[in-house]
Amino acid sequence: MISPSQVRGRPVNRARWARLLAGSLAETPEPGRPPAEATPCAVGPPPYIFGYIRVSDFERQENSEAVQEDLIDKRAAIADIPGTYVGCLVDYLSSKQFPFDQRPHGQWLLRHVRSGDSIVVTKMDRFGRTLGDMTETIERLYDRGAAIYILNHGGTPLAVDSTVGRAMIGFLAVSARLENDLRADRIRETIAYRKAKGLPYYKHPPFGKRTEVHTDESGRRQKRWVRDEQQCRLLLEMYDLRYKRGWSLAQIAELLDRRGAKDQKGSPWSWRRPCNGTWQVNKLRKAVEYVRSLFQAGKEL
Numbered sequence: 001m002i003s004p005s006q007v008r009g010r011p012v013n014r015a016r017w018a019r020l021l022a023g024s025l026a027e028t029p030e031p032g033r034p035p036a037e038a039t040p041c042a043v044g045p046p047p048y049i050f051g052y053i054r055v056s057d058f059e060r061q062e063n064s065e066a067v068q069e070d071l072i073d074k075r076a077a078i079a080d081i082p083g084t085y086v087g088c089l090v091d092y093l094s095s096k097q098f099p100f101d102q103r104p105h106g107q108w109l110l111r112h113v114r115s116g117d118s119i120v121v122t123k124m125d126r127f128g129r130t131l132g133d134m135t136e137t138i139e140r141l142y143d144r145g146a147a148i149y150i151l152n153h154g155g156t157p158l159a160v161d162s163t164v165g166r167a168m169i170g171f172l173a174v175s176a177r178l179e180n181d182l183r184a185d186r187i188r189e190t191i192a193y194r195k196a197k198g199l200p201y202y203k204h205p206p207f208g209k210r211t212e213v214h215t216d217e218s219g220r221r222q223k224r225w226v227r228d229e230q231q232c233r234l235l236l237e238m239y240d241l242r243y244k245r246g247w248s249l250a251q252i253a254e255l256l257d258r259r260g261a262k263d264q265k266g267s268p269w270s271w272r273r274p275c276n277g278t279w280q281v282n283k284l285r286k287a288v289e290y291v292r293s294l295f296q297a298g299k300e301l
Contacts (some may be wrong), residue, residue: 047116051088096127100137115145124176134173249281
């Protein structure tokens with residue numbers, strides 16, 4: 001979750017940070033009241049500086065978490081934020097499906113942040129998907145006495161206690177929503193372009209395909225999906241076993257496991273659940289249904 005680098009002259013210790021979350025702030029203290037003195041797990045004197053990171057489960061940027069954490073670490077190292085920096089809270093989920101108050105670490109902050117604490121994020125859209133979500137979250141955190149620092153808007157604390165400050169938060173939230181929508185438009189356009197050119201438009205190849213690197217006329221190397229004959233024969237065999245010979249998915253899974261067959265990503269097609277010994281067959285079901293849908297549409301694999 002956090003790197004053990006030196007921050008403001010104090011080492012950020014992963015074990016201490018975990019104990020802090022579980023111990024010294026386990027119960028919401030009174031405003032301005034420090035954690036219990038008898039708890040030996042605090043990482044330093046309050047108030048605390050918390051970094052907050054949200055990484056989508058479909059995040060295109062593979063090192064998004066590390067980039068956000070590095071930016072927050074550098075901002076926390078500047079001495080103008082009062083308090084002890086204790087690291088970053090990370091939620092791995094989509095803001096479209098989970099508002100801030102439904103995320104595990106978002107809930108923790110809303111319950112346990114205290115007056116004088118600071119929260120640092122890289123962008124305002126880390127707080128929510130919509131304009132209402134962002135402004136409501138910021139106001140709830142501010143009502144608990146927390147200072148909010150947003151790095152791509154200057155990294156200075158937001159002023160929520162004035163009419164102009166609240167208006168500025170609205171403007172910033174609108175710009176964050178606009179940035180989200182423009183990014184989504186660019187992603188859709190890129191996917192449509194790569195589909196039209198026959199280029200990969202997501203990380204892993206689909207059923208019956210594999211990834212090859214081709215060099216075009218200009219000497220530029222590009223990844224392409226090409227037909228994998230071995231995978232196609234395996235998919236056809238799975239389809240025949242399922243719909244012509246009446247095998248169950250568990251029987252197919254056991255057969256493939258004995259063969260050591262791999263899918264298009266090089267992973268096993270199925271595995272036994274350790275809890276009850278049954279086969280995990282969701283991927284097999286998707287594969288045979290994929291072949292079935294092609295045949296029903298009059299297409300070939």
